[in-house]
Amino acid sequence: MHEVHCKIELKGSPLHEAEHGLILPILSCGVQRVSVISLALSQSQMSVVLTKFSSSHLRHHLFNYLLQHHVRSLSHLPTQTPPKPSQASNHTSLISLAHLLQSYAFPQSQLHDFLKKNTFLSTFDVADVEKSLGILLSFNLPQKSILSIISDCPSVLDLGFLKNWEMGFQGLGFSRVSPLLVHSVLQHCRRFHFGPNDVNCSLLMLRNLGFSDESVTRVFEEFPCVITMRSRDIARELGFLRELGIGFEEIDQICCCFPRVLGIGDGLKQLFNEFKDLGFSNNEIRREIVENPRILSMEAGELPRFLQLLRNLKCRLSIKERIQNMGEFRGGFEAKLRVDCLCRHGMIRRDALNVLKREPRLILYALKDIEKKIEFLVHKMGFNIGCIVEVPEYLGVSFEKQIVPRFGVIDWLRSNGGLGSEVGLRDLIKLSRLKFYNLYVKPYPECEKMFGRFAESSRRRDRHVGLWKMFKPKSYPQMKEDLENMKVFMEAAV
Known part of the structure; x- marks a missing residue:
């Protein structure tokens, strides 16, 4: 050396x-x-x-x-070999593409991860990508929908693919072209290399089977896989529904509400056999499906588990009676919808079932009200979805009367330094109205305004009438003759 x-x-x-x-x-x-x-x-x-x-x-x-040796400011120092010419070219292409997407209002916070996951975009010519964006704009889509299509299926920016769609969707004969329809059809066609002719063939097939324009549009919005299906497969699904006594107009309504029924296949027959094994008649099954076609989205074995859960509920008799009045079939399906709602927001299925078991009032509340409470909990109050597992009562109390006023008080106290310690979801929900009023509202006049009319009712409850006033005998005016008679009576008694 x-x-x-x-x-x-x-x-x-x-x-x-x-x-x-x-x-x-x-x-x-x-x-x-x-x-x-x-x-x-x-x-x-x-x-x-x-x-x-x-x-x-x-x-x-x-x-x-x-x-x-702790030399400062080393971020500018080169630590790798200079990139190869091809790598430098790809890097330059990605930078140009990033500037182009930014000009179309693509979120800058998501841009880096988007290009990192889809490095194949560096092989696209930037000028061609700009033309592709122009074709997407020609569909009269809102900017938010265009960005959603690009995020979910980046390869849709291929100019050769979009040139086949330059004539737009109106030429296919859809009665209504929604952003969801364009999103679903483009994503599915790009993934399986289909073109407008394939979509047109599927469109004619559904119309020949007797579906209305509204149902056809809904099918392509929510179930674009129908493009790959054959006419006889769809006819077999419809034939099975008609064997149950469901008319074609009702079948059309079912497909409009739940288009995925066309892709259930053999699972549809298995599901109906399960309903019959549980003791439900054909008329009852038919009535429930027509009123709520999304019952067909249930998997085999789900309904028996939810029926068992409802039979073992431990709650107030009034709540249990209201659930039973819905009927077992409807009650089991409503319970499934609540569990699916909690799972969509990040809760595991076991915890969601436990929440439903501990707070059966969920079955009686509308899904939109439950979702509103969850969004308020996560985005406004700053808690995570797991807190509901510990305090399921949060989903059972009134949103306007209890959750919003109490959080308004706690948030004001927190911002003004009036809290000695942090208040968790348990204390926020489980405290009685009177105790919450005495702890957090009564000492602060500003909070009484936020608590509104609930402060008035709590204040009235706080001032109980003394028992000595309630049991004090009523006094009557005494006359001179009464006093003399009483004196004589007392002397005689002595």
Whole structure:
């Protein structure tokens, strides 16, 4: 191993070892380490020093040494070899693409991750991508829908694919072209390499089977897989429904409300056999399906589990009677919808079932009210969905009368330093109205205004009439004759 001293030039002038105390012993054969005896270089000079080494191995060792000696501001120093020409070209293409997407209001916070996950976009010509965006705009879609299509299926930006759709969707004969329809059809066609002709064939097939325009549009919005289905497969599904005594007009309504019924296949027959095994008649099954076609979205084995849960509920008799009045079939399905709602917001299924068991009032509340409470809990109150597992009563209390007023009080106290300790969801919900009023509302006049009329009712309850006033005998005016008679009576008694 030989020791080699190097001389580095900065801006054309030589940098001598004596001037900056720089000694770089480089072990040219079998490099084990690189040591820097003295560092008196500026940041710009240090960067030049590193770039002078053609070997990335040497530069790597030197950079590690600088890190070990806590040299500041190293983010600008090169640590990797210069990119290859093809890599540099791809990088430049991605930068140009990023600027283009930004000009179409693509969220800047999501742009980096989007391009990182879809590096194949670097092979797209930026000019072609701009033309593709122009074709998407020609569909009269809102900007939010265009960004959603690009995020869910980036390959839709392929100009060759979109050129087939330049004539738009109106030429296919849809009665209504919604953003959801365009999104579903484009994404499905791009994934399976279909074109407008394939969509048109499926469109004619559904109309020949007797479906209304509204039902056809709904099918393509929610179940674009119908493009790949054959006419006889769809006819078999419809035939099974008609065997149950369901008329075609009702079948049309079912497909309009729940288009995925066309893709259930053999599972539909298995589901009906399960309903019959549970003791439900054909008329009852038919009535429930016509009133709520999404019952067909249930999987085999789901309804028996929910019926068992409803039979073992432990709650107030009035709540149990209201659930039973819905009927077992309807009650079991409503319970499933509540569990699915909780799972969509991030709760695991076991916890969702436990919440429903501990708070059966959920079955009686509308789904939109439950979702409103969950969104308020997460986005406004700052709790996570897991808090509901510990305090399921949150979903059972009134949103306007209890949740909003109480949170308004706690939020005001928190912002003004009136809380000695943090108030959790349990204290916020489980405290009685009187106790919450005495703890957080009564000492602060501002909070009484937020608590509104509930403060008035709590204040009236707080001032109980004394028992001595309630049991005090009523007094009557006494006459002189009464007093004399009483005196005579007392003397005679003595």
